[in-house]
Amino acid sequence: MSDSDSDDEPVIRYGTPLDPIEEDEIPSKRKYQEPADQYAVDAHGRRRFHGAFTGGFSAGHGNKVGTPEGWTPSTFKSSRSEKAQISSQRPEDFMDDEDRGEHGIAPRHMHTQSEFSGQKRRQRRFHDGPIPGEPVLEQLLKAVHETAAVKMLRAMGWRPGQGAGDRLTRADKKKAKKQHKVYGCYMPPEMRQENEGTADESEDSSDSEFEYETLFAPDDYEPYILQRKNDRFGLGYSGLSRHSVLGNLVGEYGADAGTSRSHLVMKEKGKKVSIRGQAFGVGAFEADDEDIYAMEDMSHYDFAIGGSAQEKKKAVTQGGANVLEGFVKASKPLPSVPAYPPPALPRDYVPGAATSSRFEPPGPSVKQRDQGLGRHELSAEARGALLGEAPVPKLQEQPIPPTPQPSQTTDDLIAKITGRNVNFVSTNEKPKELDFIPVTDSNKPVAKAFRPFMSDPNKQARYERYLKDKEGFASEREADMDAVSEWERNRELVEFEQAAKLYKPLTGIMGDRFTHASEPDDINPLTVVAKSSTNYGLATPEQIDAAKRGLYGVITRNEAKWRPESLVCKRFNIPDPGGPRPDSKSDDKPKVSYSIFSYLESSVHDKDSFTKEQTKFSGSKSLLNTPKPAQSNTKSDAVKPNDPIPSTSEENPTINKRITVAELFMKESEKAMENNKPAVAVTETIEKFDRMDLYKSIFLSDSENEDETPSTKPNDNSAEDFIDKPKNVERNLSPPRGIFANIDFDELNSWRRNAKTDKEEKADNKNNSKEETAKETQNNKEDTANVYGPQIPENLMKRLENNEEKRADDSFRPIFRKKTEKEVEIHEINSSSSEDSWVEAKDVKSKKVKKKKKKHKVKHKKSKHKKKDR
Amino acid sequence: MTELTTIASLQCKQQVVRAVRFNVDGTYCLTCGADKKIKLWNPQRQLLLKTYGGHANEVLDAAGSCDSSQIVSCSVDKSVILWDVTTGQPIRRYRGHASSVTCVTYNEESSMAISGSVDNTVAFWDVISRRQEPVQVLKDAKDTITSIKVTDHEILTCSVDCHVRLYDIRVGKMISDYIGHIVTFGSMTHDGQCYVLSCADGSIKLFDKDSGELLNMFTGHECKDYMLENAVSEKDTHIISGSATGEVFYWDLISSNCTNKLVHTRNKPVVSLSHHPTENYLITACEDEIKLWGIKPAEE
Known part of the structure; x- marks a missing residue:
């Protein structure tokens, strides 16, 4: 901005321009400041905020802390005779009175403690417990706190509800009531009359009873508390009552409208103003309007000709025969305590001594269940066999009647087929020793299968026969099972079919999901290897023979392709020989995790x-x-x-x-x-x-x-x-x-x-x-x-x-x-x-x-x- | 041949020295102790230079890099550790083996460490990059790898499965030779034409590398069950091996006659030994003591 430019244009300038920057000078971004401006001084002109930006206090004594000579840091000193005092330093120790002054960082002034301040107790801060906020228990329970005056009054014989002062006779009391001395505004006498009307009436009736010289405590002084008017509504208006709007307590309202807490309660007797503070639309001068927002309720209506409900009630209470005075006979009977019958015993419950544990096999009293597929009847032995444990030899053999079935032969056949010494041959003698039979599934290798009908050896035998030869079985049975009805036969056949399906060996079910390993897995490196020179089939007999005779050479030598990794070649400084990488991929394979995520x-x-x-x-x-x-x-x-x-x-x-x-x-x-x-x-x-x-x-x-x-x-x-x-x-x-x-x-x-x-x-x-x-x-x-x-x-x-x-x-x-x-x-x-x-x-x-x-x-x-x- | 004498004898205080190895130029040696530590010595001056601790179990083998800046060691704790020689701190720790690592060596340029393990595998470790996995794993052996010998383009692995396998990187071929006995140690002659195999039957066999034919056999020492090591003299004139009897045997390579017997300690097996790469020095380890053998410098 040169002057010549600004001269041409009609520009109005404010302030004083900065000094022109010298050419060599590097313009500093910082605003130019007078040195004097940079220091804050206190009332005495002393410099304040020493190291204020490095966290220090402004010290007294001309910046020399504590003493005119300056601040001397305390040294720790402790000897046998003079033990060092454990002194805790507070920040105030390093403050001067300026800091403690009205505008200092830690102002000090006299004030009453909060307990005595006369103000409402401030909201206490709550401990940061696990549950934030005000403790619930404290909200629920509030300690009753009596003031000292109440305590004193009590000590002097005062009871709540009474007035204080000398005891009076009834007449005096009445008189005192009449001669109520009032300063300032008070309720007009006629209004007061109405409020106390009912009470007076009842008392009058029983005057005669208290003709003796009985002294009464004076009436309690009831202060007439005028509510401050702090809204701008009309006199006596109190906004919408929550109750009726919510439709909640309407019935109550209707029932005892006279005792409801709405403002400016007007007695019906007085027939005065009836503003009920419900809502707009009810004029101040509309006498005794119904609560138009209230729900209509039958309790609003009288169902009897006569006096008010209150009088009736009174009559009831007085007329009660066995009712103590002041008590009301309950209208409803007390709810009876419910009595529950003892639980019904299960049908097949047999009471017995609780000596047997649940781990023991069920006693003879337990009835055998229906012949299902036998799944749920796995005995401990069966489970053990399933898990591949050696069956514990049974000491007691259950005598089982010899069966006329030709199971012996079939078992032999199965044994032949399996080519294994499987024990099911002797099903009849030891039916529970082994719970498996080999299943010959077409051409598949024989596998163990669960024996579902072990509870019925005959049936099991038939089942085995069925497994062995499905087609032949049906026709065969036509001939030899005359005793069984045809229906039963068919049913059993279906059962067998299902069982065969159900207990098909795992290989059958899973067979199509897995392929056979093309190669044996890598030898588990963790298995213990016998310390020997067995050659694991690596060396042919000729090789062994040649080695024995010392004819090493062509016979003992094997060559195989081997593909070094490219990085190995690189590190050995050898060009990659190329060629197929035979096993590198398959080596990596086992590392692939088969989680669903890797698939996705x-x-x-x-x-x-x-x-x-x-x-x-x-x-x-x-x-x-x-x-x-x-x-x-x-x-x-x-x-x-x-x-x-x-x-x-x-x-x-x-x-x-x-x-x-x-x-x-x-x-x-x-x-x-x-x-x-x-x-x-x-x-x-x-x-x-x-x-x-x-x-x-x-x-x-x-x-x-x-x-x-x-x-x-x-x-x-x-x-x-x-x-x-x-x-x-x-x-x-x-x-x-x-x-x-x-x-x-x-x-x-x-x-x-x-x-x-x-x-x-x-x-x-x-x-x-x-x-x-x-x-x-x-x-x-x-x-x-x-x-x-x-x-x-x-x-x-x-x-x-x-x-x-x-x-x-x-x-x-x-x-x-x-x-x-x-x-x-x-x-x-x-x-x-x-x-x-x-x-x-x-x-x-x-x-x-x-x-x-x-x-x-x-x-x-x-x-x-x-x-x-x- | 002038008589070899004990030049230096060092008590390593390592319980048992599992292996003793010269460094690349033969000025220093490394001892691997059963106390899980490796010690670097100057055997000529009988100086302990550094101790490398960090293995969790016995150290079975170690090798120094060609620039003597690094050491690679292997241990029963299944790990291979790469050490910095000067700081003594482990640089890398390879945990790829499933079992004790029995032998480890560097390749010629010390850019790879090759380790063999009881888990029957040989693993190639890239010591240059930060890769923690083996670059390649050889799984041909069916039993423990006992020793590995590396030339510029070949890796010779000896295994308990009675086979010696020679992996030729240049050709991309693996040659396996059936030996018929457990091969406890394999070394190669300096011309690279033969390998010398210590067999568990108490013999040392010299094989022709190309044909796989047996060239010579050296016997006389006692093997017992020790994994004896052998060495070839610097001029390929002699085959050296320790013995369970506490002696060190020198055989003439051609005639297979025992030319020399050094007694280290009677009846204490000399399992590990290492021959100086260029000069006529031999260092042998027997229990806690290592001895440097050589011809005394002419004092006269």
Whole structure:
């Protein structure tokens, strides 16, 4: 701001400008201050606030604390003769009188203590106990506190309710009442009269009784306390009564309106002003208006002709025969103390000495329960056997009648089958020794199963026989069980069936959830290893022999691939030899935790795994659509009917960016396929896919589906589909936008591929099986619908698709239905039967867009992915 | 060959010395004691330089880095500890093994520590980074790893499962040789062509590395149940081994004749020994005492 500038403009300036800053000078942000301004001084001109900003006090004696010489810090000194005093220093010790003065930091002045200040006791502060706030108990209980004057009066014979002073006769008392000396304002005499009217009347009547020279205590002095008026309402008005507004105590109000606590109670006798303070609308001069806001109640009405209710009451009290004076006979009888009957004993309770503990086996008195499945009858031995404990040899054998059943032979058979020395052979002799029988489940290895009918050895034997040979059992029994009625036989059969299901060994139930370990687990490093040179099968007999003879060399040498970690190579300064990394992955496997979170959280991070994901998913999807080569077809046909989920109701498998539980299942299935025979593998995969679909329907949102469709399109028609080829990961999967929005690239590309696909079509048709289901045909309809008719504009198509997605599955083909129905026959000839049931809703939609697509191409894709999965 | 004599004898006060090791240039030695400590000595001057305490159990093996700035040690407490030589503080503590760690060594550049354990594994530890997990774990052995020998590109592991395994990083191959006896210690000749294996049958076997053929056998010492160690002289002329009898045997490598017997302490096993990398010095440990053997410097 130079002067020349400001001169030109009409600027009015306030204040004095700062000194111009020198060029070399660094402008300080701090405001310029006179040195004198920077110090606070006290009344004597002495400097205050020494080190005020470092926490010091302003000291007296010219900043020298305590003495004119200055503050001397006290030193600790203690000797045998003079023990050091424990002195506690207070902040006041370091203050001068200025600090203690009126405006100091610790002002001191005389004031009465709060106890004597005459003011209401201030709210006490409460201890910060575990429960904040005022202690509840103190709120509830308040100590009765009598003033010293009351105590003194009591000591002199005063009773509450009496007046103080000499005793008077009745006449004097009356007179005194009349000659009430009043200073200042007082209630006008007639008003007073009304208030005391009732009392006077009653007293008058009994005057004669007190004619003796009895001295009475004088009446208590009743101060007439005028309530201060501190509102601006009309005289005598008290706002809305809470009671009536809440509708709470209305009855009370109505019943004894005269005694209610509303302001300015007017006696009916007086017929004076009747302002009842209920609400607006009741004028001050409206005599005796009803409480218009009060609820109408029957208690407002008189039901008898005569005097007021009060008089009646009085009459009652006086007339009572056995009632002491001053007491009222209770109108209601006292509630009786309820008496409860003793609890009823259970039906089958048997009183007995309480000597047996509950851990002992039940005595003979306990009746055997109905023959259920025996689950609840596990004895200690059975439990022990379940837990794999050695059964304690029983001393007492319960005699059991020999049974005519041919159980002996069957048991032998079972023993033969199991190839084990299982003790159930002697069921008849020792039925409780071992509670398991081996279950031979078709070809599965024999496993132990619980014996549900152990309480009935005959039945158990029959059950075992049943387990052994289910078909034979039924027919066999026809012959040898004449004694039992047919109905019973059937019932037992059903029972056995259920039991067999229920007590199926765990391996059976869980079998399909686990795969066998391909390799034995790593040797537990914590197990104790025998100190020996046993070679754990590492060395062949030849090797051992050669080593013994000292012929080391080729025989004793084994070579194996070993892949050093890249970091090891780096640290050893050796180029990575490359090659496969055989066990590195599987080594890491045991570290994977199988918590649900890891399933949900593990996402695809690197490109590699992402491609794998994609191919896998498109694989699972195209498995549904593509026809297979002949050999795979037969297998899948057998598998197909197992598919419980109709494909039409399915959402398309989607590419999602995260590994879901579904994918993990897929991985599992892949592994399983490697290990198992192909036929089993296929079934398992497909079952797993079903599960995967289920998971998908749970976990994956519909919105993800949109991404998928374009990605699959280009592959559909390509002849290269037979070749496993990872997809282009970088390919943008989002629907085309901008100028590409309306161009159907797939269509542009498709004409090129048509020629090739025709050939394949023929080949496929031969391979396809003829098995068809209703669902499949339906799906096929969808497929073939795309073949005929003009193409629908893209925009319209998209809109339709969007709508369809929103709607339920059934409604996804609003327009083309007719056409599809026509196509059924054609399709039935062509289609590969079973696979088509895999066609899913989303697929169909995507295909609709591409009118010219051939249905067979779908099949190719399927076959391709079948291959992949294997 | 001039007579080897005791140059120095040191009482380590470590209860029992489990292993004695020369450092990379042979000026210092490390003793691993049953008292959970490692001691760094200058054996020539009979000086205790430093004591490294931090293991929770007996220290079984130790090795010094190539620049002598670090020590790696392993212990029955299942841990491998990397020490700073000058401060004596543990730099890192690796807890990857499931059982006692029996042997540990550095690679040539001391960028990795390789440890073998009773849990049958060999673990590679990256001592340069802060990684706490082993870089690689070799799980081929089916029993305790007794010793590890590392060359520039090979790792030789000896195991109680009667196998010697040679891992060749360069080729990416693992060669396992069945020996037929528990191999208590393995060392390699300086030319890298043979390995010398102390076997529990009371013999020391010299194997050709490439063919796996037995070249020579050295006997005469007593093994008993001790995990005897062996060494190769600096010029690959002799095989040296301790004995349960308290002697140290020198065999000629070619003729397999016992050329020398040094008596450390009678009837006290000389389990651990270490040969000077370049000169004719041998250091042996017997119970609490270590002895440095060599040719007395010519006083005349």
